[in-house]
Amino acid sequence: MAQQKILFLTGDYAEDYETMVPFQMMQMVGHIVHAVCPDKSAGDKIITAIHDFEGDQTYSEKRGHHFVLNASFSDVQVANYDALMIAGGRAPEYLRLNAKLIDIVKQFVAANKPIAAVCHGIQILTAADVVRGKKLTAYPAVAPEVTMAGGSYAAVNIDEAVTDGNLVTAPAWPAHPQWIAAFLKVLGTKIEL
Known part of the structure; x- marks a missing residue:
C-alpha cells in the first residue's frame, strides 16, 4: 500500500465522531493526515460537538472533546496532498464562508483528487459549487442545498454511503463503516490482515 497524504478540514463544533474517527482511521491504515482549520495553527485546539439520534425530529447536540490540530x-x-476529507457537524456552516478554504476545495476538484465528505460537510462542497452533475448524499437537512447546487441528492439510510467517481459522501457518523471503506477503495488502499 502506498502511503497517501490527506488534508482533513474540521473546525470548532465539528461533529466529534466525524472528526476523531476518520482522522484516526486514515492514520491507522498508514496514511498521513493533516487536520486543519482556518485561522488556526498546528497545536491549536478545536472543540467538537457530539450529535446523537435520540428519537427527536433532529439530532441532539452535546459538547464534545478537545481535538488538537496537527x-x-x-x-x-x-499540490502536497493526495486527497481531501471534510468533517460534518456545525463547523461547515461557518467554514464555507472562508474564501481560501473554498478555493482549496475547488483546487482538489480541478485536480480530480479523491474527496470524502460526511453529514453537513457537504455544505462546503455546495458552497464551492462543485457538486453539479454529481450523485451524493448528506444529512437530510442539507438535501435542498445539494439540489440547488445542481447535485443529485441520494436519500439513503443513515448508515450508508454514496460513491460517484472519486467523491464519497455519507449522511452522518453511523455510516462510518461504509463511508470510510468506500473512501479507502477510491484511494486504492489495501489492508492486509
Whole structure:
C-alpha cells in the first residue's frame, strides 16, 4: 500500500465522531493526515460537538472533546496532498464562508483528487459549487442545498454511503463503516490482515 497524504478540514463544533474517527482511521491504515482549520495553527485546539439520534425530529447536540490540530491552515498547498476529507457537524456552516478554504476545495476538484465528505460537510462542497452533475448524499437537512447546487441528492439510510467517481459522501457518523471503506477503495488502499 502506498502511503497517501490527506488534508482533513474540521473546525470548532465539528461533529466529534466525524472528526476523531476518520482522522484516526486514515492514520491507522498508514496514511498521513493533516487536520486543519482556518485561522488556526498546528497545536491549536478545536472543540467538537457530539450529535446523537435520540428519537427527536433532529439530532441532539452535546459538547464534545478537545481535538488538537496537527497542521497549520496557512501552510496548505493542495499540490502536497493526495486527497481531501471534510468533517460534518456545525463547523461547515461557518467554514464555507472562508474564501481560501473554498478555493482549496475547488483546487482538489480541478485536480480530480479523491474527496470524502460526511453529514453537513457537504455544505462546503455546495458552497464551492462543485457538486453539479454529481450523485451524493448528506444529512437530510442539507438535501435542498445539494439540489440547488445542481447535485443529485441520494436519500439513503443513515448508515450508508454514496460513491460517484472519486467523491464519497455519507449522511452522518453511523455510516462510518461504509463511508470510510468506500473512501479507502477510491484511494486504492489495501489492508492486509
